[in-house]
Amino acid sequence: MGCCADRSTGGAGGGGEKPGHALPEAARAIADATPPERIRFAGGIGHTGTTSPAIPTDGEGLVRKVRLKPFAADASLVTNARFAAFVAATGYVTEAERFGWAPVFRLLLPDPESIPPSQSRTPWWVKCDGAWWAEPEGPGSHVGARADHPVVHVSWADARAFAAWAGGHLPSEAEWEHAARGGRSGDPRFPWGDREPDDTEFLPANIWQGQFPEINSCADGWLGTSPVGAFAPNEAGLYDMSGNVWEWTSEPFRIRSASRGAQARNELARAADQKVMKGGSFLCHVSYCYRYRIAARSGTSADSGTSNTGLRVFYND
Numbered sequence: 186m187g188c189c190a191d192r193s194t195g196g197a198g199g200g201g202e203k204p205g206h207a208l209p210e211a212a213r214a215i216a217d218a219t220p221p222e223r224i225r226f227a228g229g230i231g232h233t234g235t236t237s238p239a240i241p242t243d244g245e246g247l248v249r250k251v252r253l254k255p256f257a258a259d260a261s262l263v264t265n266a267r268f269a270a271f272v273a274a275t276g277y278v279t280e281a282e283r284f285g286w287a288p289v290f291r292l293l294l295p296d297p298e299s300i301p302p303s304q305s306r307t308p309w310w311v312k313c314d315g316a317w318w319a320e321p322e323g324p325g326s327h328v329g330a331r332a333d334h335p336v337v338h339v340s341w342a343d344a345r346a347f348a349a350w351a352g353g354h355l356p357s358e359a360e361w362e363h364a365a366r367g368g369r370s371g372d373p374r375f376p377w378g379d380r381e382p383d384d385t386e387f388l389p390a391n392i393w394q395g396q397f398p399e400i401n402s403c404a405d406g407w408l409g410t411s412p413v414g415a416f417a418p419n420e421a422g423l424y425d426m427s428g429n430v431w432e433w434t435s436e437p438f439r440i441r442s443a444s445r446g447a448q449a450r451n452e453l454a455r456a457a458d459q460k461v462m463k464g465g466s467f468l469c470h471v472s473y474c475y476r477y478r479i480a481a482r483s484g485t486s487a488d489s490g491t492s493n494t495g496l497r498v499f500y501n502d
């Protein structure tokens with residue numbers, strides 16, 4: 186288990202299809218299509234996976250060399266401002282709008298104590314009626330003060346639609362990992378190297394500090410999302426390749442192994458239409474969800490759009 190969630194989390198699915206929303210004034214006011222700096226990579230031999238896996242059952246211990254064409258990546262995650270510009274320009278309706286709800290991390294809600302915990306295996310996810318990217322914690326919340334935070338509550342299809350509009354694509358897992366390593370060979374654990382974050386002094390990314398899921402000291406300054414430039418970039422100039430929000434890739438989740446465990450996991454992934462997400466989120470912590478490492482991966486159903494799921498656009502170069 187981990188800090189990501191499928192749409193089945195937090196209660197039964199919603200009713201029928203809902204129409205899209207009009208863009209709220211707070212979102213319209215921040216709309217800005219300006220893309221971030223684009224970081225170029227020459228291509229060559231990259232790889233996925235690591236020789237020192239921490240969660241082997243995720244398939245991260247299988248090192249696979251991949252030949253990469255030259256490509257580029259946005260230095261930062263897609264922000265609310267940029268997503269607002271996309272919706273203002275296209276009228277795009279996200280999947281969370283059509284479902285009429287989205288999973289929200291409990292402590293992000295204005296009054297978490299008022300909500301009875303769900304009986305699911307992941308009670309920290311709340312099925313939040315009316316939550317979508319422009320009202321991330323439901324009606325009454327808005328992104329007016331979060332123009333430079335990553336957009337959240339985007340499904341895989343939403344992420345693909347945005348990337349196409351921006352003239353790019355969702356990355357392959359190998360492109361993503363190559364970018365996270367700054368285009369270098371080697372097998373560092375994190376975008377900054379091998380040093381493990383602690384809960385007090387070394388805080389290189391927006392993850393969790395403390396006892397998940399109840400106590401977060403927020404030593405890094407953020408309980409939820411953080412502005413996309415809040416933490417130092419990697420050597421290549423990419424921000425938030427670890428933590429903040431999960432990033433969708435283009436790839437179906439699959440473990441390339443004939444082991445029985447892997448086959449069972451793959452069967453589940455196929456049935457749930459899971460795609461690979463990378464990078465971990467503000468909910469990750471070494472004690473519970475050690476997935477803010479470069480080789481870590483999550484298989485998440487394509488229609489999921491949680492409050493810790495976003496995207497970064499990659500480009501053919």
Ligand SMILES: [Ca+2]
Pocket residue numbers: 391392393394403405406407408409467
């Ligand atoms: Ca944090």
Ligand SMILES: [Cu+2]
Pocket residue numbers: 187188189465466468469470474475476477
């Ligand atoms: Cu996590």
